[in-house]
Structures are given as C-alpha cells and as structure tokens.
Amino acid sequence: MLKFPRKPFALAAIAAGLLSSSIAMGTEKRNVILIIGDGMDSHQITAARNYLVGAQQTLLLDSLPVTATVQVQAVDDRDPSKSVYVADSANSATTLATGVITSPGRIGTSAGDDKDLSTIAEQVKGAGFGAGIVSTASVTDATPASFISHISLRFCENPDMMKEAEALGGIIVDCSDDLKANGGLGSIAEQIADNNWDIVLGGGAKHFESVAEGQQKQTVLEQAQVNAYQIVTSAEGLQTITGDKVLGLFGPSTLPVRWQGTDGRTAEEPSPSILRQIDWRLGSVTLPDTMKCEDNPQYGATPSLKVMTEAALSHLSQKQNRGFFLMIESASIDKESHLRNPCGSIGELQQLEESLQSALSFANDNPNTLIIVTADHGQAAQIIPESSPYNAFGVAVYTPGHIARIETPEGSIMGINYATNDFLMEEHTGTDVSLFANALGRSFFGAHTSQAGIYQAIKGFLLPSQ
Amino acid sequence: MLKFPRKPFALAAIAAGLLSSSIAMGTEKRNVILIIGDGMDSHQITAARNYLVGAQQTLLLDSLPVTATVQVQAVDDRDPSKSVYVADSANSATTLATGVITSPGRIGTSAGDDKDLSTIAEQVKGAGFGAGIVSTASVTDATPASFISHISLRFCENPDMMKEAEALGGIIVDCSDDLKANGGLGSIAEQIADNNWDIVLGGGAKHFESVAEGQQKQTVLEQAQVNAYQIVTSAEGLQTITGDKVLGLFGPSTLPVRWQGTDGRTAEEPSPSILRQIDWRLGSVTLPDTMKCEDNPQYGATPSLKVMTEAALSHLSQKQNRGFFLMIESASIDKESHLRNPCGSIGELQQLEESLQSALSFANDNPNTLIIVTADHGQAAQIIPESSPYNAFGVAVYTPGHIARIETPEGSIMGINYATNDFLMEEHTGTDVSLFANALGRSFFGAHTSQAGIYQAIKGFLLPSQ
Numbered sequence: 001m002l003k004f005p006r007k008p009f010a011l012a013a014i015a016a017g018l019l020s021s022s023i024a025m026g027t028e029k030r031n032v033i034l035i036i037g038d039g040m041d042s043h044q045i046t047a048a049r050n051y052l053v054g055a056q057q058t059l060l061l062d063s064l065p066v067t068a069t070v071q072v073q074a075v076d077d078r079d080p081s082k083s084v085y086v087a088d089s090a091n092s093a094t095t096l097a098t099g100v101i102t103s104p105g106r107i108g109t110s111a112g113d114d115k116d117l118s119t120i121a122e123q124v125k126g127a128g129f130g131a132g133i134v135s136t137a138s139v140t141d142a143t144p145a146s147f148i149s150h151i152s153l154r155f156c157e158n159p160d161m162m163k164e165a166e167a168l169g170g171i172i173v174d175c176s177d178d179l180k181a182n183g184g185l186g187s188i189a190e191q192i193a194d195n196n197w198d199i200v201l202g203g204g205a206k207h208f209e210s211v212a213e214g215q216q217k218q219t220v221l222e223q224a225q226v227n228a229y230q231i232v233t234s235a236e237g238l239q240t241i242t243g244d245k246v247l248g249l250f251g252p253s254t255l256p257v258r259w260q261g262t263d264g265r266t267a268e269e270p271s272p273s274i275l276r277q278i279d280w281r282l283g284s285v286t287l288p289d290t291m292k293c294e295d296n297p298q299y300g301a302t303p304s305l306k307v308m309t310e311a312a313l314s315h316l317s318q319k320q321n322r323g324f325f326l327m328i329e330s331a332s333i334d335k336e337s338h339l340r341n342p343c344g345s346i347g348e349l350q351q352l353e354e355s356l357q358s359a360l361s362f363a364n365d366n367p368n369t370l371i372i373v374t375a376d377h378g379q380a381a382q383i384i385p386e387s388s389p390y391n392a393f394g395v396a397v398y399t400p401g402h403i404a405r406i407e408t409p410e411g412s413i414m415g416i417n418y419a420t421n422d423f424l425m426e427e428h429t430g431t432d433v434s435l436f437a438n439a440l441g442r443s444f445f446g447a448h449t450s451q452a453g454i455y456q457a458i459k460g461f462l463l464p465s466q
Numbered sequence: 467m468l469k470f471p472r473k474p475f476a477l478a479a480i481a482a483g484l485l486s487s488s489i490a491m492g493t494e495k496r497n498v499i500l501i502i503g504d505g506m507d508s509h510q511i512t513a514a515r516n517y518l519v520g521a522q523q524t525l526l527l528d529s530l531p532v533t534a535t536v537q538v539q540a541v542d543d544r545d546p547s548k549s550v551y552v553a554d555s556a557n558s559a560t561t562l563a564t565g566v567i568t569s570p571g572r573i574g575t576s577a578g579d580d581k582d583l584s585t586i587a588e589q590v591k592g593a594g595f596g597a598g599i600v601s602t603a604s605v606t607d608a609t610p611a612s613f614i615s616h617i618s619l620r621f622c623e624n625p626d627m628m629k630e631a632e633a634l635g636g637i638i639v640d641c642s643d644d645l646k647a648n649g650g651l652g653s654i655a656e657q658i659a660d661n662n663w664d665i666v667l668g669g670g671a672k673h674f675e676s677v678a679e680g681q682q683k684q685t686v687l688e689q690a691q692v693n694a695y696q697i698v699t700s701a702e703g704l705q706t707i708t709g710d711k712v713l714g715l716f717g718p719s720t721l722p723v724r725w726q727g728t729d730g731r732t733a734e735e736p737s738p739s740i741l742r743q744i745d746w747r748l749g750s751v752t753l754p755d756t757m758k759c760e761d762n763p764q765y766g767a768t769p770s771l772k773v774m775t776e777a778a779l780s781h782l783s784q785k786q787n788r789g790f791f792l793m794i795e796s797a798s799i800d801k802e803s804h805l806r807n808p809c810g811s812i813g814e815l816q817q818l819e820e821s822l823q824s825a826l827s828f829a830n831d832n833p834n835t836l837i838i839v840t841a842d843h844g845q846a847a848q849i850i851p852e853s854s855p856y857n858a859f860g861v862a863v864y865t866p867g868h869i870a871r872i873e874t875p876e877g878s879i880m881g882i883n884y885a886t887n888d889f890l891m892e893e894h895t896g897t898d899v900s901l902f903a904n905a906l907g908r909s910f911f912g913a914h915t916s917q918a919g920i921y922q923a924i925k926g927f928l929l930p931s932q
Contacts, residue, residue, distance in 0.1 A: 042508055042535070042897045043844075050896075055539055055549035056567075058914065062535070067913035069508070069533060069900060073521055076878070083521035083878045086851045101522075104855070171858050280888065378509075382848070383896030384886045385552045389570070390893075392637050397889040400866035412542070412549045414896075419885035420850045422746065423863040427856075430516075430849030430880075431508045434535060436913065447533035447902065448524065 029323035030129075031316075031369040032458050033359045036096070036327065037352050038089055038143055039334025039345075039379035041431055047342060047383055047416060048349035051293065054410040060353045060360075061373060066437040071450040072377050072430070077103035080111040086430040089334065090154040092376035092451055093146035097121065097327075099455035107142065107188065108150035114177070116150035116185075120455060121197070121325055124462050130198040130316040130324035134308045134355075136255045136348065137331035138204025139247075140188040143376060147327050148200070149191035151178045158189045158207035158220060180213050187213070192247070193224035198324070199315045201248035201308045203255040205233070208247075221249075235303035238311035246315060248308070256298040257332045259347030262291040267340040267402035267418050276396050285396035287387065290405045290413055293343035305330055306354035313362045323368070325462060328355055337379040338425040342404045342416040345381065363438055370440040370461050374454060375433035380426035386415030495789035496595075497782075497835040498924050499825045502562070502609055502793065503818050504555055505800030505811075505845035507897055513808060513849055513882060514815035517759065520876040526819045526826075527839060532903035537916040538843050538896070543569035546577040552896040555800065556620040558842035558917055559612035563587065563793075565921035573608060573654065574616035580643070582616040582651075586921060587663070587791055590928050596664040596782040596790035600774045600821075602721045602814065603797035604670025605713075606654040609842060613793050614666070615657035617644045624655045624673035624686060646679050653679070659690035662711060664790070665781045667774045671699070671715035687715075701769035704777040712781060714774070722764040723798045725813030728757040733806040733868035733884050742862050751862035753853065756871045756879055759809035771796055772820035779828045789834070791928060794821055803845040804891040808870045808882040811847065829904055836906040836927050840920060841899035846892035852881030 037044070049059050074084040074091045080103065088104040091111075095101050097119040103111035108119055121131040135144045140157035155167035156175035163176040178184035185191050189207040192200055208221035215223070225231060230243025238248060268288035275283030303311075309328055316324040330352035336344025356373060363369035386405045388397035401419025408414050420427035435454065437445060444457035459466065503510070515525050540550040540557045546569065554570040561567050563585040569577035574585055587597040601610045606623035621633035622641035629642040644650035651657050655673040658666055674687035681689070691697060696709025704714060734754035741749030769777075775794055782790040796818035802810025822839060829835035852871045854863035867885025874880050886893035901920065903911060910923035925932065 042899075043895070045535075046537075046896060046898045049537075050549070050551055055537070055551060058537075062537075062914040065913055067533060067535060069511075069528070071512075071515075071521070071524075071528075083516070083874075083876055085516055085521060085849055085878065085880045088855075170860060378849075380848075380850075382846075382886065383551055383844075384846075384893045388887055388889070388893060389554075390887070390889050390891065394636060395889070397887045399886060400888045401885055408549075410549055412551065414551045417886055419867050420848065420865060420883055421854055421856070421863045422866045423854070423856050423861070425856065427850045427854060429509070430512060432512045433508075447531055448528040 028368050029321070029366070030462055031323045031366060032325045032462055033369060033371045034096070034327045034458065035352060035356060035359065035371070035373040036093070036143055036329045037333050037349065037373065037375045038329055038331045039337050039377060039428070040330070040349065040375035041378035041429065041433055043381050043383055044333050044337070044345055044349060044379060047381065047414065048346045050414050051346045051406065051408050052350055054408070060356055061436055064373065064436040065439050066441040066445060068435040068445045068447055068449045070374055070433045070435050070454065072433060073101045073450060075101055075103055075111050077106070077111050086428050087377040088428060089142035089376050090146060093143040095451040096376070096454055097147040099452045101452060105153050107145045107154050109152055114152050119147050120458050121147045121327070123459070124325045125196070127463055128322045129462060130319050130321040132197065132199040132312045132316050132324065132326045133201070134305070134312050134326065135202035135329040135331055136305055136351065137202060137329060137335070138207060138253050139192060139200050139202040139249070140204045140207045141254070141331065143329045143331065144202060144327065145188045148195065148197060149188045150185055151175055151188055156187050157204070158187045158210045159213045160210045162187055189220045190223065193220050193227055193229070196245060198319065199246040199312050201312060203249065203251040203253055205249035206252040208249060235301060235307050238303060238307060241311065241315055250303055254332065254335055255302050256300065257296055257336055257344040257348055258299055258351060259293045259343040260296040261341060261343045261404060262294060265291050267342065267404035267416060269402055270398040272396060272398070281395055283396060285398045287398060288403060288405060290407050292407050293346060304354065305351040306358050309355040309358045313358065317366065323462065325458065330355065334379055337381045340402050340404070340418040340426060342381060342406060360438065371438040372441060372454065372458070373436040378429035378431035378433065380418050380420040380429060382417045384415045384417040386413040494834050495787070495832070496928055497789045497832060498791045498928055499835060499837045500791070500793045500924065501818060501822060501825065501837070501839040502559070502795045503799050503815065503839065503841045504609055504795055504797045505803050505843060505894070506796070506815065506841035507844035507895065507899055509847050509849055510799050510803070510811055510815060510845060513847065513880065514812045516880050517812045517872065517874050518816055518819070520874070526822055527902055530839065530902040531905050532907040532911060534901040534911045534913055534915045536840055536899045536901050536920065538899060539567045539916060541567055541569055541577050543572070543577050552894050553843040554894060555608035555842050556612060559609040561917040562842070562920055563613045565918045567918060571619050573611045573620050575618055580618050585613050586924050587613045587793070589925070590791045591662070593929055594788045595928060596785050596787040598663065598665040598778045598782050598790060598792045599667070600771070600778050600792065601668035601795040601797050602771055602817065603668060603795060603801070604673060604719050605658060605666050605668040605715070606670045606673045607720070607797065609795045609797065610668060610793065611654045614661065614663060615654045616651055617641055617654055622653050623670070624653045624676045625679045626676045628653055655686045656689065658713070659686050659693055659695070664785065665712040665778050667714035667778060669715065669717040669719055669721040672718040674715060701767060701773050704769060704773060707777065707781055716769055720798065720801060721768050722766065723762055723802055723810040723814055724765055724817060725759045725809040726762040727807060727809045727870060728760060731757050733808065733870035733882060735868055736864040738862060738864070747861055749862060751864045753864060754869060754871060756873050758873050759812060770820065771817040772824050775821040775824045779824065783832065789928065791924065796821065800845055803847045806868050806870070806884040806892060808847060808872060826904065837904040838907060838920065838924070839902040844895035844897035844899065846884050846886040846895060848883045850881045850883040852879040
C-alpha cells in the first residue's frame with residue numbers, strides 16, 4: 001500500500017521537487033556542457049590512462065555511462081561533393097557547432113560557397129540561453145572560433161591577419177572578403193569583441209592588441225571594453241567577476257601546458273649504427289633514453305582548465321537565462337602531439353579530467369545538465385612497443401619516425417611513436433573518435449553518430465521545438 | 467480495460483509465445499556469436515568505411531545498437547605485476563577466452579606460472595552447449611587457439627614446432643614443458659584433434675600434416691579422424707556436413723585475402739629528391755602512385771568468412787544442445803596491416819561485415835543470440851593526408867614510413883600510413899578498441915569495459931548461475 005505524507009505542505013514540497021527535476025515539464029533551466037579534447041583519439045586516451053592511473057585502472061572519462069563512436073567528416077572546398085579523409089579543428093568544430101560538414105580551414109562557413117552557418121551558440125543565445133567558451137588555446141583558435149565566428153580561413157584571427165599576411169610556416173593568408181570594408185564580419189577577435197557572449201576564457205591576448213579595422217587607435221581589446229566586456233587576465237580575477245560579459249585572456253597565445261618530458265625532451269629519433277644504415281639485417285640501434293613527465297616551468301600561474309571551467313559555470317548559472325551552452329576545449333592534446341611531446345598531451349588530458357569532474361559536480365546539483373565529451377579528430381601519436389618484439393629475431397627494429405619512451409608511475413615503459421612525417425609538426429589522422437556523455441545523453445545518442453549528430457543532439461536538448 | 471482472447475487455445479498460444487521468447491524462463495537455447503576483427507582498431511574501421519561505402523555513409527557494424535570502449539590489457543611474463551602497453555593476439559584472445567590478463571605470446575595459460583586457464587568454450591561445452599571456431603587464419607593461430615588450447619607459446623602450432631624449432635624470422639621456440647611426454651597437452655593442432663569441438667573451420671592444414679607426438683606414422687589429421695572428426699577441405703564440403711564433429715581446413719596456413727592493391731602493390735616509401743635528402747627545407751618528393759583495390763588472384767575458391775559462418779551456425783544450431791558459443795575471427799585485418807597492404811585489410815573487413823550480416827540474420831530467427839563484435843588490439847595503419855597540408859609552406863613533407871594512396875570508389879584519395887618500424891612487419895599498437903553488440907548486449911555492457919569484462923558478459927549470458 002502506498003503511504004502518503006500526512007502533512008499537506010510536505011506533499012506540495014514533493015510535487016514541487018518532481019516538477020523541478022522533470023525535463024518533460026520544461027520549466028527548469030537546461031544546460032549543455034560540451035567538452036572537446038582536441039585530437040583526443042583512442043591512443044591519446046589510452047596513453048593518458050596508462051600514465052595517470054595505470055593500465056589496469058580507469059579514468060573518470062571511462063566512468064561516463066553513455067558512449068558512441070563518432071564519424072568525423074570533411075569535404076573538398078573546390079568540390080564539396082568529394083570527401084576529404086583527414087579533418088582539421090576548423091571544419092570539425094564547425095560541424096559540431098552548426099551540423100554542416102565543411103572543408104578544412106573553414107570557421108563557421110560552408111564549403112565552396114562560403115556562406116555563414118548559424119552556430120548552436122548563436123541559436124541558444126538568441127533563444128534566451130547563456131553561451132560561453134573556455135579553451136586552453138587562443139580564444140580565436142579554430143575550435144572556439146567555430147562556435148562564435150564566421151570566416152573563410154582559421155588563420156585570420158586578428159585585423160593584421162586578414163590579407164597578405166604570413167601565417168605559420170610562411171603560408172599567405174587572404175580573408176579580404178571577410179573584411180568589414182567588404183561587407184564581412186571582420187577577423188575572429190573582432191567578431192568576439194563585437195558580440196555579446198556571456199563568458200569567453202582562454203589564451204590569445206596578442207590577437208586583441210591590434211588596432212581594430214577602420215579605427216585609428218582603438219585596439220580590439222578596447223573595442224571589447226567599449227562593448228561592455230569585463231576584461232580578466234588572471235586566475236584571481238576570475239574569482240571576482242562583476243560584469244555581465246566577461247573576456248578572460250590569460251596568455252598571449254596558446255596557454256602553457258602543465259607537463260613536459262625530462263629536461264624538456266620530446267620524442268626523438270633512434271640512432272642506428274653505421275652498419276644498420278647500410279643494411280637493415282646488420283648492425284644495431286640506440287633508442288632514445290627513457291623519460292618521465294615533469295612540471296613545465298613555463299606553466300607559472302596559468303589558470304587551469306578546471307579553474308576556468310568553474311568560473312564559467314558559476315557565471316553562466318547565476319544569470320537570468322533559460323540555462324546555457326558552454327563549450328570547453330582542452331586544446332593541447334592536439335598541439336603537443338603536433339610537437340611530439342607526449343607529456344604535454346597527457347598533462348592536458350589530465351586537465352580535461354579535472355574539468356569533467358567540475359562539470360559532473362555541477363550536473364549533480366543541476367540535473368538538467370547534459371555533459372558531452374568528444375574529440376574533433378585523430379592525432380599522430382601511437383602507442384607502440386617501447387622496444388620492438390622483432391628484436392628477438394636478431395635484427396635492430398625501430399621506428400622511422402620519433403619515439404618517446406616514457407617511464408610510467410606504475411613502473412613500466414610506454415613507447416609513443418610520432419611518424420606521420422618528418423616536418424616540424426606531425427599530421428592529424430582520419431580516424432573515428434569517441435563520444436562520452438552523462439546519463440541524460442542516453443535519449444540523444446545511439447551507439448554510432450557523427451559530428452553533425454552531436455550538434456543535433458545539443459539542439460534537441462536545448463531547443464526541442466526548433 | 468484489458469481484453470482477453472476469447473478462445474482458450476489462443477491464450478495458450480500466446481503464453482507459449484511469451485515463454486519461448488523469454489530469456490528469464492531459461493527454457494530456450496542461448497547462443498553467443500563473438501566476432502573478432504583481429505587488429506580492427508578505429509583506423510581500420512574508418513578506412514574500410516571510406517572505401518566500402520564512402521565517408522558520408524555507415525557500415526553494418528555502425529548500425530549495431532550497443533557499443534563500448536574496451537581496455538586491452540597485458541602484463542610482463544617475468545613480473546606479472548607490471549603492465550605491458552602493447553598486446554598481441556595470443557594474450558588478448560586469452561583474456562577474451564578466460565577473463566585472465568596474461569603476457570604476450572601465451573595461449574590459454576597464465577603469465578609467470580604457466581597454469582592452464584579454463585576457457586569459455588570449454589566451460590560451455592562442459593555445461594551442455596555446443597562450441598565452434600571459425601577463422602580466416604590457421605585454426606592453430608593465436609586467436610582461435612586461445613579459445614581451445616593451452617600452451618606457453620603461440621608458435622608451438624604442431625608437433626614439429628615444440629622444441630628447438632625455428633619460427634618466423636629465426637626465433638627459436640621451446641614448448642618442451644607442453645610435450646605430452648612431459649605431462650603437457652601437446653601442440654595446438656594436437657589439442658584440437660584430441661578434443662571434441664563441434665566445428666572448427668579455417669586455414670592451417672599444414673599444421674595437421676606432421677606426425678603426432680608418440681606416433682610412428684599417424685599424422686595429427688589422422689589423429690583427428692580417429693577421434694571422429696569429419697574432415698572438410700572445400701566450400702562444397704561445407705554444404706554436406708554429416709559428422710557430429712567437423713574440422714574444416716581450407717588452405718595450408720592463413721587463408722588468402724580477397725583484395726590486393728593494383729598489380730599487387732602495397733604501401734611504398736616516398737622518394738625524396740637528392741636536395742631534400744640533404745636538407746628538409748630544400749628539394750621535392752615524389753609520392754607513390756595512387757592505387758585501387760583489385761581481386762587477389764590467390765583467392766581462388768577459398769570459402770568466404772560468410773560461407774564458413776553460415777556452415778558453423780547451421781551445424782551448431784541443428785544439434786541437441788543448450789545453445790552454443792561460436793568465435794569467428796576475421797584475421798587478416800591484422801595480418802595485412804603487418805604487411806602494409808591496406809586493400810587486404812579492407813577486403814577482410816568487408817568479409818567481417820558479411821559474416822556479421824549472417825549472424826544478425828541468424829539472431830533474427832533465434833532471438834536469444836547475443837552478438838558481440840570486437841578487436842583484440844590496435845594495428846599500425848593510420849589514415850593521414852594523402853598529400854600533406856604542410857606542402858603549402860613550400861617544403862616537401864611526407865611520411866618517414868610507407869604510404870598507400872588509395873583511390874576510393876567515391877572518387878577521393880585516402881592516404882594510409884605504416885610507420886611503426888622499417889622491418890618486414892609493422893608493429894601492433896596499444897590503443898583501446900571498441901565493442902559492438904546487438905540489443906541483448908545492453909544488459910551486459912556499460913559504456914566502458916575490458917577484455918576480461920567481455921568474457922564475464924559471455925559467461926553471464928550463457929552460464930548465469932556459475
């Protein structure tokens with residue numbers, strides 16, 4: 001037999017509780033926290049697990065109750081009917097943000113015809129939700145930019161980078177169609193300054209130092225202040241947010257990572273003997289020394305991803321809104337893999353774990369919070385034998401690329417191989433990635449999805465009637 | 467108001483229907499089909515999808531309703547408390563078969579102390595279920611062997627390979643403790659011949675040609691016949707099985723794969739100009755020509771994995787038993803990745819898809835059939851840009867390993883990189899893999915599991931009370 005509470009007010013309280021926890025009623029705020037581990041494919045997750053907790057243990061990420069495989073899709077800008085098999089952060093984040101598959105390098109714009117694509121951040125903001133961005137990269141970098149700006153090329157981060165500008169490695173940039181003078185929205189930094197995001201936190205201060213387009217002296221940062229952004233530049237500043245709109249810039253470009261290899265070492269090339277260089281059946285090879293992960297002396301007082309996450313959650317949840325969309329990027333899993341620094345990637349994945357812990361804690365207090373963790377694309381790093389089993393055959397077998405042999409805290413040696421090229425920066429890879437979500441994700445994800453499917457899920461949760 | 471059928475016999479029919487479809491009642495046969503894609507990590511699945519259906523489409527595998535990430539675990543034989551970060555098919559299949567984490571090279575035996583471990587195939591056979599094995603490798607190869615035999619080293623496949631024998635690449639094998647004369651169970655082929663498996667199909671006929679240990683003339687194959695196995699050697703033979711126990715051997719060792727690259731080409735090394743060899747900032751590089759996948763002329767009349775799967779399902783389901791456990795291995799995803807032949811791996815994954823189709827069709831008619839698809843470990847192949855985007859910087863950027871540039875049917879070019887070493891065979895990698903399952907798997911798998919967890923799930927489904 002059912003027992004009813006004897007006092008009417010208790011019954012009312014229970015009814016109120018049922019209402020407030022019911023998604024179906026639609027009266028409660030709804031929030032989405034999308035955490036993107038840039039380049040966080042299955043090798044990166046496994047390597048971080050092996051180092052952070054040991055191969056027989058599990059990460060916090062592993063404990064999320066929902067998972068799916070995610071197709072990463074890209075098309076050719078010259079012929080958008082043709083598939084491209086390796087994505088970059090620009091096109092993949094654009095798909096996550098807009099549901100549209102586009103071409104590498106593009107930020108919130110369509111392949112071929114260069115149309116601006118409506119992003120989930122813009123849509124929910126327009127519908128009365130809050131919207132925020134947190135990244136360990138520049139806030140103008142490809143992943144954050146794709147949620148809050150529209151431009152034909154990711155390198156056009158500030159007014160000085162819009163035309164005839166030289167980007168990384170000597171590539172010449174041209175975003176002249178996106179100049180305000182030509183009817184465009186301006187550089188990525190200017191677009192952030194011109195808009196009304198509730199909170200944008202990360203690196204990239206240097207992109208706000210340039211004079212804004214059409215101005216004599218006013219920098220992009222001053223433009224943001226005129227547009228009522230409170231500017232924050234330290235972890236301490238995040239504790240005393242008073243403004244309605246916050247722009248936090250904690251370093252000139254990508255924020256420093258937490259860890260490096262012993263004495264700053266990264267993966268290195270094996271050294272074959274002269275005989276081995278002449279004939280692969282002869283001679284021997286000297287592998288790089290093992291290394292440990294140690295604190296990066298550049299890290300200093302950089303606010304952690306967790307500190308930025310908690311500041312953003314606090315700010316967004318205290319405002320009058322229908323709830324919020326918050327994108328959090330752990331950027332340097334990718335960036336340190338490009339640079340063949342596995343300890344950098346592992347420390348960055350540890351930061352993602354800490355940020356996820358804060359998100360789960362927030363969701364515990366705010367049950368209508370959908371948490372999604374995913375990656376944008378694969379990366380070069382591979383876990384391979386730290387010393388080849390084929391050495392048993394009496395020949396010297398080793399990677400043609402670079403290898404780091406990492407001493408893990410559990411007492412074994414983990415080999416991380418980087419061998420997609422011999423350039424200054426490794427390549428992305430074209431693998432499926434994974435999605436992880438809290439229990440609310442069960443209604444929105446089957447076992448297999450795509451980056452466009454993730455956009456649809458976020459939209460379905462926050463804006464079910466649209 | 468509930469409506470009851472008016473005629474008693476209709477009620478009885480409905481009740482009978484409920485009974486026969488109810489797992490909870492325990493009166494119905496239960497079956498597990500475990501499909502292992504050897505080396506089938508996320509790169510292999512993505513590459514196969516790109517080629518077989520196109521990057522914007524999905525595979526049959528993608529349609530399975532249940533997925534999980536799977537930790538692949540291994541330990542050091544000299545100190546089983548220490549983790550090893552890259553597994554082989556022997557230790558990983560042993561964990562899938564027994565739930566025990568062991569060391570690379572071991573078949574159904576424990577790390578360090580070399581104890582025989584009870585396998586799921588043995589357990590269910592002992593409990594009145596059928597048990598079968600299907601593989602495109604030799605039936606004595608590591609993956610199938612781990613379910614149906616116990617030996618300290620995977621290379622001890624036949625009586626001639628037990629001691630002072632030279633395995634692949636010159637490694638000297640010693641399984642003398644496993645000789646029958648020393649109280650052991652003999653070689654893997656002899657253990658198969660000595661036991662009572664319902665059906666064992668694959669390659670590896672040469673391992674049954676040796677004289678059995680302790681015999682003057684009797685080969686292992688003759689030993690199997692004495693032990694009442696019907697021997698089958700062709701696809702036609704599979705259509706007319708009459709025996710109670712079947713041993714099908716369709717080739718001397720690994721069965722030929724379906725596809726090869728144009729004119730038998732595999733991945734090749736880029737050719738840098740002399741200037742490029744002197745200084746990476748100078749000169750140019752010639753990448754290997756693109757290739758297509760074409761029929762492998764060696765394939766001939768080899769029975770497909772689908773044909774073997776259907777024969778095994780037919781045989782196992784027609785017998786008087788409580789149901790069955792069937793392990794199906796698509797072996798050459800791994801073997802062709804070792805050999806840098808992406809078309810071989812892709813054609814083999816197509817075979818896995820066809821086998822899965824047969825399994826799903828069987829499960830449709832036999833609802834208490836749990837289908838699990840997984841991989842045993844990662845492999846070398848990586849999808850990378852077929853031509854590096856960094857070439858835009860005016861330098862020649864290319865892999866230090868081998869690359870295949872594959873023309874896909876949808877009209878793009880897919881780059882597959884092999885660069886874990888420069889030996890005759892690439893390395894395995896140490897990544898997590900995925901699990902896919904039909905809806906019955908929902909009760910047995912969370913979002914994250916391990917290979918031991920897969921063993922526990924199979925046991926939990928077939929032998930819930932043990």
